[in-house]
Amino acid sequence: MAEKKDGFFQDVWDVAKLIPKGRVTSYGAIAKYLGSPGAARMVGWAMNASHASEKPVPAQRVVNRIGMLSGKHHFEGHNLMQELLENEDIKVRNNQVVEFEKLFWDPLIELGLD
DNA sequence: TTCTTGACTCGCA
DNA sequence: CTGCGAGCCAAGA
Numbered sequence: 726m727a728e729k730k731d732g733f734f735q736d737v738w739d740v741a742k743l744i745p746k747g748r749v750t751s752y753g754a755i756a757k758y759l760g761s762p763g764a765a766r767m768v769g770w771a772m773n774a775s776h777a778s779e780k781p782v783p784a785q786r787v788v789n790r791i792g793m794l795s796g797k798h799h800f801e802g803h804n805l806m807q808e809l810l811e812n813e814d815i816k817v818r819n820n821q822v823v824e825f826e827k828l829f830w831d832p833l834i835e836l837g838l839d
Numbered sequence: 840t841t842c843t844t845g846a847c848t849c850g851c852a
Numbered sequence: 853c854t855g856c857g858a859g860c861c862a863a864g865a
Contacts, residue, residue, distance in 0.1 A: 763860040
């Protein structure tokens with residue numbers, strides 16, 4: 726799965742789309758799942774290119790390792806990302822996901838051990 | 840083909 | 853504990 730080979734981006738998008746509603750994950754987790762734990766930045770880069778994906782990518786569910794909305798500034802509005810998360814019952818406080826550890830969705834576990 | 844960039848992460852001062 | 857620097861991989865020019 727997620728072995729499109731068409732590009733690292735496609736894999737990232739595919740994983741991002743698998744993130745359940747009301748859950749969040751980190752760039753590093755996705756990168757690691759793809760086999761490149763050091764490509765966390767690449768994941769963010771993929772999110773930037775997520776608009777190229779045919780299907781909508783829940784980039785708002787992807788945050789940094791501490792659950793902070795590091796990429797909120799890249800959304801249409803400077804506050805859109807937070808609104809999208811709150812729309813999924815995800816509490817956001819100070820640009821940071823509340824109870825991030827509890828809402829954390831690790832593809833390595835959720836998908837890897839599936 | 841080489842250099843630059845980037846929504847990250849870890850380590851050290 | 854906070855702040856700064858280097859490392860990391862992949863894609864675009």
